[in-house]
Amino acid sequence: MLRLPYGSNAGSEQSAVLKAALLFLLVILSASSHADPERRVPLSVEERAYLAQLGPVTVAPDPDWKPFEYIEADGSFTGIAADLLDLIAERLGIEFNYVVPSDWDEAIALSRSGQVLVLPFLNQTPAREEWLIFTEPLFVDPNVFITREEHPFIADARSLDERVMVLPSGTAIEERVRRDFPNLRIVTVPSERDVFRMLEERKADLTLRSLAVSAYTIRSEGWFNLRINGQAPQQYENRLRMGVLETEPMLRDILNKGIATITPQEREQIANRHINITVIQPFDYTYVLRIVAGILLVVSLVLLWNYRLRQLNRALAESERSKAVLLANLPGMAYKCRFDEKWTMQFVSEGCRELTGYEPQMLVNNREVAFVDLIDPAYRDYCAQSWAEARETAQPAKLEYPINTADGKQKWVFEQGVVLEDARTGTFIEGLIIDITSRKQVENLRYHESTHDELTQLFNRRYMMRRLEDVLKRHVIDRSKFSVAMIDVDHFKRINDRHGHPAGDLVLREMAGILKRGFREQDLVGRYGGEEFIVIAVKVNREQTHRLFERLLEMIRNHQFEYEGQSINVTISAGIVNSEEPGLDFKLASMISLADRRLYEAKAGGRDRFSSFDMDAPGAE
Ligand SMILES: Nc1nc2c(ncn2[C@@H]2O[C@H](COP(=O)(O)OP(=O)(O)OP(=O)(O)O)[C@@H](O)[C@H]2O)c(=O)[nH]1
Numbered sequence: 001m002l003r004l005p006y007g008s009n010a011g012s013e014q015s016a017v018l019k020a021a022l023l024f025l026l027v028i029l030s031a032s033s034h035a036d037p038e039r040r041v042p043l044s045v046e047e048r049a050y051l052a053q054l055g056p057v058t059v060a061p062d063p064d065w066k067p068f069e070y071i072e073a074d075g076s077f078t079g080i081a082a083d084l085l086d087l088i089a090e091r092l093g094i095e096f097n098y099v100v101p102s103d104w105d106e107a108i109a110l111s112r113s114g115q116v117l118v119l120p121f122l123n124q125t126p127a128r129e130e131w132l133i134f135t136e137p138l139f140v141d142p143n144v145f146i147t148r149e150e151h152p153f154i155a156d157a158r159s160l161d162e163r164v165m166v167l168p169s170g171t172a173i174e175e176r177v178r179r180d181f182p183n184l185r186i187v188t189v190p191s192e193r194d195v196f197r198m199l200e201e202r203k204a205d206l207t208l209r210s211l212a213v214s215a216y217t218i219r220s221e222g223w224f225n226l227r228i229n230g231q232a233p234q235q236y237e238n239r240l241r242m243g244v245l246e247t248e249p250m251l252r253d254i255l256n257k258g259i260a261t262i263t264p265q266e267r268e269q270i271a272n273r274h275i276n277i278t279v280i281q282p283f284d285y286t287y288v289l290r291i292v293a294g295i296l297l298v299v300s301l302v303l304l305w306n307y308r309l310r311q312l313n314r315a316l317a318e319s320e321r322s323k324a325v326l327l328a329n330l331p332g333m334a335y336k337c338r339f340d341e342k343w344t345m346q347f348v349s350e351g352c353r354e355l356t357g358y359e360p361q362m363l364v365n366n367r368e369v370a371f372v373d374l375i376d377p378a379y380r381d382y383c384a385q386s387w388a389e390a391r392e393t394a395q396p397a398k399l400e401y402p403i404n405t406a407d408g409k410q411k412w413v414f415e416q417g418v419v420l421e422d423a424r425t426g427t428f429i430e431g432l433i434i435d436i437t438s439r440k441q442v443e444n445l446r447y448h449e450s451t452h453d454e455l456t457q458l459f460n461r462r463y464m465m466r467r468l469e470d471v472l473k474r475h476v477i478d479r480s481k482f483s484v485a486m487i488d489v490d491h492f493k494r495i496n497d498r499h500g501h502p503a504g505d506l507v508l509r510e511m512a513g514i515l516k517r518g519f520r521e522q523d524l525v526g527r528y529g530g531e532e533f534i535v536i537a538v539k540v541n542r543e544q545t546h547r548l549f550e551r552l553l554e555m556i557r558n559h560q561f562e563y564e565g566q567s568i569n570v571t572i573s574a575g576i577v578n579s580e581e582p583g584l585d586f587k588l589a590s591m592i593s594l595a596d597r598r599l600y601e602a603k604a605g606g607r608d609r610f611s612s613f614d615m616d617a618p619g620a621e
Contacts (some may be wrong), residue, residue: 041091041257056097057251058105059085060116063100064191067216068139069121071100080212081121081240083270084138088258095118103190105170110216111243117251119243123172132243135255139267141210141238143173145230146218148199151206154230157181165203166195172209177237178304187612196223210238216275327351332434335371339391339419339427342370343383346428355435357412359407361494361610376402376410387429391419400436406576412440453527455505456512464526464534465588471536472586475579483537483545485576486595487515490607492531495568503563504531507570514559518552534595542578542613549574549610571608581613 042515043051061081063071069081077098089096101107110116112131124134145154154160161183167174169188178186187204189195197202198218209217218226242259244252327334327349330561333356334349345363352360362368375383379401390397398520399415417431451463459467470483489495489511496504508531515525515533528534539544553572561568575598577584577591584591605611 029361040093041261043092043254043257043300047250047254051094051254054117054248054251056095058099059096059118059120060099060101061120062104062107064103064387065121065213066192066220067212068210075100078274080139080270080274082271084262084267084598085120087262087266088255091261092254092258094254102335104168108170111245114245114247117248118255118332119244120242121240123238124243125175127175128172128243131246133246133249133252135242135244135252136259137239137241138259138262139238139271141209141240143232143238144211144214144228145206145208145232146196146199146214146226147229148202149227151227151229153214154206157206157208157230157232158183160184160206164203166198166207168192168195173236177208192217193221194457198222199223199226208232208236212271212275221283228468234478298364311458330432330434332432334430334432335417336428336430337371339387339429341384342366342372343429345371355405355411356403374403374405374605376404384532387419390417391421391427394419397431400440411435411437455507456527458512458515458533459524459526459536461526461528464524464528464536465481467524468534468536468591470586471538472588472591475586479579480579481501481539481579483535483540483542483576483578484591484595484609485535485537485545485549485574486528486592486599487535487572487574488599488603489531490571490573490603497569499563499566499568503566503568506563507561507568510559510561511556511570511572514555515552518555519548540578541580545578546610546612549561549576553608553610573599573602573607574610576610576612578613 005126061069061071061077061079065079067079069077069079072078077100085096088094096118099110099111107116107119111119119132121138122128124132128134147154158181160181163184164182164187165177165184166187166189167177168191174188177184188199189198192209195204195207195209199207200223206229214228242252242255244255328351330349330351333351335345335349335352336347338344338346344366346365348360348363350360352358352363356363356374358369363371372380383399383401386399389395396416396418400412401415402410402412404410412435413433414436415431415433417429420428420430422428444455449451451459453460468484471480471484474480475482489507492504492507495507508527511533512525512527515535519525519535519537522538524536524538526534536553537548540548552574556570556572557572563572575595576597577598579586584594589596601611602609
């Protein structure tokens, strides 16, 4: 019993090859005709006459081609071919006369020289057709690659480089292999046994032999470190026929009649008798388990993948839905715009409508309006600078500016976003713009309240002191001219006393209006406290300040203060300090104190007047 060397450690390809080869062998064996084995082949008169004239049919077998044909030690011809020829001889009623050559080469020579009529068991090749004609196949056997155990599976022998293939000399295969596999180096040896020995001894890498011969030789010689390792192309099947001298076509036809009577069962019996193997195809549970495990693994991976995919899709859908909900409900407008002069919108959320009064699609790609046109012109440079800075520092930008909406109103917005640099598509900004108008209004109101006097709506004392600090600092830097004056309503207590406190308030409010009108836009007028005011006049010298105050005193003298039908006479006194005076230290406290002193000088001088630096005083220039 032979266990062929393709057990559990063999590759699946090898197993598949051998299975296919054996199946092929059986199919071929069973494909032949179902002639009656007992039936003698009826020959024509002419054929019988021909055979009688021919005498014994001389045959030169290969003396050493086990298990097909070989000469036993006692000189008898045996093997698969011998048995098949016996059947043919019996059914045709002829006799084969075996001439025993020393080797196959001599058998060929005997045939070529016409010394024998028949070579019993050989492949048909063009070289042999030079002197032989061939019968139908007696036996069909696939060819397989044999290598040592460690050699990788041979899927295509044309891809093998620099390998040595060993073959018995003079075989039909050698011719074809040299033609089809020029990449292989072919060496020949005298016998089949030598072929396997060469492989065993690592003097060759592979051989290409019939499945039957290989199986037989491996078994009988015990070459168990060799293995069948790939199947040759189909044209390499051994279709073993009888070769008849070309001068004898009738003999070939008669032999064909005999061959046609051989049944598949007979061929199988004969083959088994000589190969004497029961091929046990090892049932490789490891292999099956590996396949099952592989399938389970693949199925598990697919299931896992699908599960993950479903989860991701759900998460994605949820995230998309959340994003859409978020965008739709944002308290403002989410956007993506190009980093260009117009802030060209690529996307704006639905909030655009409420924020700007424009439909989203009107803004996208500046279709009807560019975003830059919505920004209050006074703030466009501020916006551009803020974004340039954000781009340079790669930090988010936060801006507040007013926009003009579609209905011509102004809204204050807060914008926050990031600059996205993309080498392929360009630079973009992504961000959010929200309406902060009401917050801005509250802030503005608070600011106004913190900087203004409630009664007169002039700047309050704290604000005026802050601004005076600024003016003093600027003067130290650039010598810019200014005057600061303290103004006080004369005998204000009397007004309150005579006309009542509300009348006093009215006088203060009207006084505030006159002061604002009496000075220029760039000057600052504030209430210092009670009935006292402070004025900071910028870019003025002493004379210009005097003229301003002369005019102011005149305006007040001429103003009709009236409360509940009663007219009220109001005058003011003022103390002035001008930056051109010598000896000033430009400190806030001393400037105020000097102006205050001069105010009281004016009061003391009779009121309804102002007092300033006296050019005629001793020490003055
Ligand atoms: N109606 C009104 N009176 C105020 C207000 N603040 C201060 N007063 C009054 O203004 C008066 C200031 O009087 P005084 O400081 O004595 O000075 P005056 O009467 O103006 O006299 P001279 O400054 O010397 O001309 C006080 O009676 C205060 O009560 C105010 O907001 N409204």
